[in-house]
Amino acid sequence: xxxxxxxxxxxxxxxxxxxxxxxxxxxxxxxxxxxxxxxxxxxxxxxxxxxxxxxxxxxxxxxxxxxxxxxxxxxxxxxxxxxxxxxxxxxxxxxxxxxxxxxxxxxxxxxxxxxxxxxxxxxxxxxxxxxxxxxxxxxxxxxxxxxxxxxxxxxxxxxxxxxxxxxxxxxxxxxxxxxxxxxxxxxxxxxxxxxxxxxxxxxxxxx
Numbered sequence: 001x002x003x004x005x006x007x008x009x010x011x012x013x014x015x016x017x018x019x020x021x022x023x024x025x026x027x028x029x030x031x032x033x034x035x036x037x038x039x040x041x042x043x044x045x046x047x048x049x050x051x052x053x054x055x056x057x058x059x060x061x062x063x064x065x066x067x068x069x070x071x072x073x074x075x076x077x078x079x080x081x082x083x084x085x086x087x088x089x090x091x092x093x094x095x096x097x098x099x100x101x102x103x104x105x106x107x108x109x110x111x112x113x114x115x116x117x118x119x120x121x122x123x124x125x126x127x128x129x130x131x132x133x134x135x136x137x138x139x140x141x142x143x144x145x146x147x148x149x150x151x152x153x154x155x156x157x158x159x160x161x162x163x164x165x166x167x168x169x170x171x172x173x174x175x176x177x178x179x180x181x182x183x184x185x186x187x188x189x190x191x192x193x194x195x196x197x198x199x200x201x202x203x204x205x206x207x
Contacts, residue, residue: 039070041193042088042119044185048112050103055096063167064102067111068094069118071125071154075143077136084129087193088122090115109178110168116181117161121154123188130191 040052053065068091075084095111097103128150134142165173 037094038092040090040092042090042115042122044192048090048108048115050097050108052090052092053095053097053111054092055094057096057098059098065097065107065111066095067114069115071118071122071151073125073143073147075139077134077139080136082129082134082136082139084126085193086122086126086129088115088119106171106174107168110165110174113174113177113181114158114161116185117158118154120181120184120188121150121157122193123185123191124153125150126191126193127188 038054040046040048048067053067055066055068058066070089070091071086072089073084073086075082077083097107125146128146132146161177164170165177168174
């Protein structure tokens, strides 16, 4: 099953040369920031393992495992040119499996497809953002509306996946979803996130 962790990050970069608003005098307040959560970004070459499920199981939940995933986005405008970075991520500390005897390959595969389906919707969002023309003067409201629709579609399909497959127990339906999700990832390959450059190599824009 998938748990929805909806924490998109919005970043608005002012155009170069824009005047900076005057800052009022204020007392200095020091605050220790909360530690950042560990996140795994979706990668075709790095599937999930049971070791990634580090959260404490909910013993009262009838399910055997829970995947916490997210579609996050960083957006901005520089010189009135819009850019976006969309990522499908998995949160290990909020994902769990109940006990060793439930850690089957079939259950892990069901959870992986939850994550794969999150990447499908991340690619669809990247595709949509390539076609839209945003007004950089009113960027946040317009983008929020796009994000709201994208997240709602993602949630609905994740819920349908669990219902159709009975959380992976219906093997015929599971195989149908496996094939469909793989086909969609392939069809949207042009909108995959660029792979991070290896240490000591130049950045690449290839898929």
